[in-house]
Amino acid sequence: AQSVTQLDSQVPVFEEAPVELRCNYSSSVSVYLFWYVQYPNQGLQLLLKYLSGSTLVESINGFEAEFNKSQTSFHLRKPSVHISDTAEYFCAVRPDTGRRALTFGSGTRLQVQP
Amino acid sequence: GAVVSQHPSRVICKSGTSVKIECRSLDFQATTMFWYRQFPKQSLMLMATSNEGSKATYEQGVEKDKFLINHASLTLSTLTVTSAHPEDSSFYICSAGTGDYEQYFGPGTRLTVT
Numbered sequence: 638a639q640s641v642t643q644l645d646s647q648v649p650v651f652e653e654a655p656v657e658l659r660c661n662y663s664s665s666v667s668v669y670l671f672w673y674v675q676y677p678n679q680g681l682q683l684l685l686k687y688l689s690g691s692t693l694v695e696s697i698n699g700f701e702a703e704f705n706k707s708q709t710s711f712h713l714r715k716p717s718v719h720i721s722d723t724a725e726y727f728c729a730v731r732p733d734t735g736r737r738a739l740t741f742g743s744g745t746r747l748q749v750q751p
Numbered sequence: 752g753a754v755v756s757q758h759p760s761r762v763i764c765k766s767g768t769s770v771k772i773e774c775r776s777l778d779f780q781a782t783t784m785f786w787y788r789q790f791p792k793q794s795l796m797l798m799a800t801s802n803e804g805s806k807a808t809y810e811q812g813v814e815k816d817k818f819l820i821n822h823a824s825l826t827l828s829t830l831t832v833t834s835a836h837p838e839d840s841s842f843y844i845c846s847a848g849t850g851d852y853e854q855y856f857g858p859g860t861r862l863t864v865t
Contacts, residue, residue, distance in 0.1 A: 641794075679858055680757075680857050680859060681844070731852070737783060738797045738800055739797070739854065744792075744793075
């Protein structure tokens with residue numbers, strides 16, 4: 638079984654400041670890792686994913702996440718946030734073989750202030 | 752991109768009645784659909800996995816006779832909450848899978864049982 642921990646339920650930050658949203662996971666098998674974003678009154682959208690290869694993955698809107706196997710982490714970062722980045726962010730994992738269902742963290746609310 | 756819809760977006764029903772939630776993949780065929788439940792300020796919890804034309808696989812602790820799942824076609828899955836009680840009030844989210852790791856999420860359905 639897998640578990641995902643997002644220690645920060647809310648992260649307030651000023652516009653143009655850097656941000657890091659933390660994600661740690663536990664699993665007895667190799668996993669794929671995902672970050673999803675949920676804007677108000679909308680469904681979850683895939684932000685980025687790690688499947689294999691380079692441990693640093695990037696999204697088209699400036700977010701990046703680094704897979705650290707030794708620390709079992711997949712923290713999400715952005716060097717300069719915008720008001721429009723205000724949303725709920727979910728970290729999720731699933732085994733790299735077999736079962737395809739995702740295990741989610743509890744989410745982090747990113748609140749970007751002007 | 753792949754779009755998944757859910758209907759209704761909100762529903763209020765009386766205790767003891769049943770309510771059906773539809774999940775549709777609008778522009779692709781989904782071999783697998785997943786149903787999640789989200790409590791306020793908590794993770795999405797997987798309820799069941801359904802494959803087209805076969806019985807759903809329920810997670811431990813989820814009552815299959817209470818949460819009926821039908822996946823009659825490659826574009827439609829339904830979740831029926833039978834004999835609803837106030838404790839069934841929650842946010843229900845479906846996702847549809849195409850390939851080995853990609854899942855597309857619906858916008859969710861807010862169920863309130865009075």
